[in-house]
């Protein structure tokens with residue numbers, strides 16, 4: 402079997418309860434290398450809960466999250482040691498928070514923010530780290546002259562682009578994003594989406610993007626999962642689901658957006 | 662004169678045992694911060710209550726005790742800690758580094774190499790080297806346990822980005838035996854090389870933060886740096902004006918109100934020892950050239 406046919410991430414029966422309340426339940430899917438998966442659904446449908454279970458910020462009650470690691474091949478990340486999982490979090494995985502300030506160190510310069518992951522994996526040459534940081538600022542359309550400025554002096558859109566640079570500098574293979582364009586002005590959102598699309602294509606990234614903005618998935622996602630009350634009610638190719646939704650809830654979701 | 666109202670060295674035996682257990686654990690895991698139940702001491706936290714508690718736990722009636730405050734034995738802080746143990750433990754005290762068996766210090770390591778028969782006790786204000794960038798205690802603890810120390814280099818990176826070089830000159834972070842990153846307390850980085858392979862036991866006490874950590878004798882201690890910005894144990898590029906030493910850490914002191922200044926050894930015992938042995942600096946009154954220079958302005962006024 403060719404390795405290309407092996408999923409990069411294989412999610413099996415993930416459930417998470419908050420007390421007696423369901424966060425998400427029975428979620429399974431495969432993500433193949435280079436694929437972008439969108440997760441949509443109304444507020445409270447369990448999107449963030451699922452994402453946090455996948456990256457290990459939350460411990461799921463049931464299920465497996467099998468990642469195709471570089472060294473050991475497929476491995477269940479929910480049972481690996483915390484240090485191994487955190488190492489993944491600094492190398493092959495990236496997590497882009499909705500609020501940039503949750504994903505940035507606000508007291509550290511832009512260059513330091515981007516360089517942190519490099520230093521975390523052992524880079525010890527200041528000049529090299531700085532060069533890579535500067536290069537990445539330019540790739541996310543931030544003037545290299547801002548390398549020593551703190552993110553507090555950046556606009557919301559710039560902060561979000563900085564967070565993306567900080568995450569992508571170590572060349573991760575899988576990027577998790579929770580509402581990456583939420584809270585930004587519409588024009589700023591469009592620019593960020595363009596940038597993300599370019600990066601995903603150029604780097605051949607695989608990604609899981611949570612959003613309730615269908616325009617985001619239309620532009621970025623190859624495949625789509627629709628969630629309601631913690632469960633996946635429909636999944637398929639993005640265009641198929643958006644143009645011809647089968648589940649009554651998906652139909653409602655699509656039509657309500659079209660009305661806007 | 663011993664104050665009989667207290668147990669030997671002020672703390673009760675049970676508390677001292679608890680502190681000794683923390684010290685032993687610290688020695689067993691060099692550089693690891695051991696929590697301990699810090700006690701109220703009859704002095705404010707800023708006065709080194711962590712160091713005082715560690716000293717109290719290790720002192721025996723046979724010990725000779727020395728206190729250094731930024732190199733000097735005669736500051737208010739040093740004098741009161743010394744007299745505290747004279748009163749509560751009745752131990753002999755000294756200002757001579759070589760005569761002391763227990764030395765409590767703030768901000769310096771003595772210039773004179775210490776021996777296996779000595780214990781150096783540091784007063785520590787902030788034991789957590791990662792605090793600067795990660796204020797969450799739960800997170801820093803995890804970083805230590807998982808050896809995630811990239812953040813320490815972010816701090817040094819920021820230094821270079823801002824100043825062009827690593828400007829951290831005190832409390833310069835070190836890695837102990839290739840494992841724990843440790844804050845050596847606010848000693849000048851000039852003293853960092855003395856931390857490693859030291860013959861004496863080194864104990865660190867943080868009172869307010871309730872942490873003890875330790876370096877057993879002959880421990881490997883490496884100052885963090887970058888390949889292209891290597892660690893340098895820098896000091897003022899002068900010699901001591903009093904004793905002429907070129908290898909000791911110097912303080913700059915103002916000598917008069919006309920902006921006159923000179924550099925002198927921060928370690929006063931070291932400086933006095935050298936002068937007693939006949940070494941002379943170029944600002945010393947015993948130096949004929951210096952005496953000439955000092956006399957010069959007077960001559961000019963007369964003409």
Ligand SMILES: Nc1ncnc2c1ncn2[C@@H]1O[C@H](COP(=O)(O)OP(=O)(O)OP(=O)(O)O)[C@@H](O)[C@H]1O
Nearest residue numbers: 419422423424443444445446447448449450451613
């Ligand atoms: N920490 C928590 N404790 C208790 N219940 C929670 C907690 N976090 C989420 N929930 C509940 O779990 C369900 C799923 O929440 P989740 O945050 O995953 O939804 P979401 O789809 O991300 O919503 P949004 O679009 O608003 O971000 C909701 O009913 C929510 O109230």
Ligand SMILES: [Mg+2]
Nearest residue numbers: 448449450579
């Ligand atoms: Mg959410």
Ligand SMILES: [Zn+2]
Nearest residue numbers: 901904926932
């Ligand atoms: Zn001197």
